[in-house]
Amino acid sequence: MFDVVVVGAGPAGCAAALEAARAGRSVALVERGPYPGAKNVYGGVVYGRVLDELVPRWWELMPVQRWVTRRSTMLMTGTQALTVDFRTEDWGRPPYNGATAFRADLDGWLASLAQDAGAVLVPSTVATGLLRDARGRVTGVSTDRPDGDLTAGVVIACDGVNSFLAKEAGLFRPEPGGRHLTLGVKETLALPRETIEERFALTGRDGLDLEILGCTRGIPGGGFLYTNLDSVSIGVVLGLPGLASAKVRPEELLTDLKAHPAIAPLVRGGRLTEYAAHLIPEGGYDSMPELVGDGILVAGDAAAMCLAAGIWLEGVNFALGAGMYAGRAAAAAVASGDTSATGLAGYRRLLEDSFVLADHRKLRRAPGLVFSERVQRQYPGLVCDVVQGMFQVDNPRPKPGLRRLLTRAARDRRVRLRHLLSDTLTGLRSFG
């Protein structure tokens, strides 16, 4: 019997286990892989400032590949690409901003912190269901081990997207499958460190985070390219319904992206070392489940806490924050002897008062806008056409005005200006 059982040793689960163990509670951290991070996939960038509360001077300890000092957003069509590029030296020194890291290293480090605090790691073990008492309150999990029932005062479900535990607990609303899910596929391509530094104009441990829009043949989603120390991670993220109806395989789109004239020179000669695919819950605030039940809390991807708001694509920091608050709330509930939904309600309050739900609530309209037909299919081409017109010198014809360029591009791309205006206003409201 443990005070707290955390299912899933990803960022959310490790943070939850760490906080609960530090509060003096007995904690089991159940992980289906042979070691934390063995089964976990993400794009590649983690924003670590949330760790300030958990690990002082975390940047000296976290297994980082590169610190992101260059942040770029690229709009592309089949033949065009427009990049907005920003870099700052401030992100290359403490307390830093974003970092590229490998999940096997990152999750292993986080889990070691939880273990050092007293949590017991249970590797190679799948939580197969919930245990309940006569009143229906969750009292633990069953696992795929012989004699594998694990009882606890509180179960924290951090079992990732498509959380079977949260579903079994009845915390998700029934809705058409996959509407809020995207499929991320990525390749890790090994390149010599000096090649990466030359191609991406980087030095030392500086890194690039490149987000791409318009590379998915109109399927709602986008692309990314991140630099690691001696490899790059490149991938696409695709809305499941759009991917299914397009009847195209995701690796085809990734191949397209790698062959695009703006990307091919960056990844040329890269040796494939890893291919990974994973579902991502990108529905945002409106797709989140109930976060608290009798004897159970949900955090991280299991609670759809991935933020996909166009220019912001973040998940690990929200998972860390949610896990941290879940661990605190669970420890407090165990201490008070009330692990019912009422006793665990502090979790929701902690999330509401923090960036986790504040950002999601503020940006709740953003996923709908970002994944809309016009943003995905029409606007990248529209913007590229306008910029091409601006910089194309058609002498002896005089330079066209911006309004004329916009009108012409809108006509060519079949964009109605009232829709453009409407989406601009929605964007302003969404991103506030």
Add this chain to the structure above:
Amino acid sequence: MQPTDGTAPASPGPLVVAALSWADPRAVVDPLSAEVTADARAGASAADRCALEHALRLAPLLGGRCVAVTVGPADADLLLRDALAAGADEVLRVDAPVVRDPADDGDTTAAALLTGLARVYGRAPDLVVCGDHSAGRGTGATPAFLAARIGAAQALGLLGVSACDGVVRALRRLDGGRRERLTVPLPAVCSVEPTLALRRGPLASVLRAQRAEVPVVPWEEAAGSARPGVRAGAARPYRPRARLLAAPPGPDARARLRELTGADVRPAARRVVFPDTPAEAADLLIRHLVERGYLEGPPGPGDGESF
């Protein structure tokens, strides 16, 4: 768990040892620099996991206990905790640096293992079960050295091992699909092929394993007492072999080198083709390869189907 203060506990029944190699079977070797990238969390190889499963089955049949041992740094404790979770009675790690003497042909490792076991159990093992090949691209000779050092019988390439009435019987693979049944006297060292999956331990074992303290014998203490044994020649870290290319004709080395590297050959202009059918595309590809000398010329009329 066993004490680490050197005291030898009471030792009822045969000591069945699963000797597990701590090495990443999927380690990547850079073909240019020969730099080896290994993952410390890789776990035991399939053959070693099979060896552990055999040891777990044999120990109760022989009325003894199963001890899992390995040689490696603290990261190797993961391997031993897995063994404990699966049901090993005890574990032992001989603490060794990640990079050991490349000249070790397996004898030093064998000596260190036996010294470590003697240090903790006060005796040599009765039965050692190993995986049948070196996952770390070593010599694969450690089992032989183990057998030589304790004067044990050795059986290799085993597909199965069982015990009945204190007698170990094994099934050995021979060439041509033949099999050989062996009766193996104790003490013995058996190397098994990966024919069995390691059992999943119950949850309580996993929890105990995670909390267990792994007994450690320092490398200096274990290997330092090794007496010189048979040396099989230096073993070096794995390096891919260089590719042999026939020297092209040329009056001197410089000319041959230029010929070999194609320095004087003007690169052909890139050609982009748009075949209408897969067959046409295949024809174009083959023609291109013939033009470049990678394929023989096309067959003549009547040689069969057109290419």
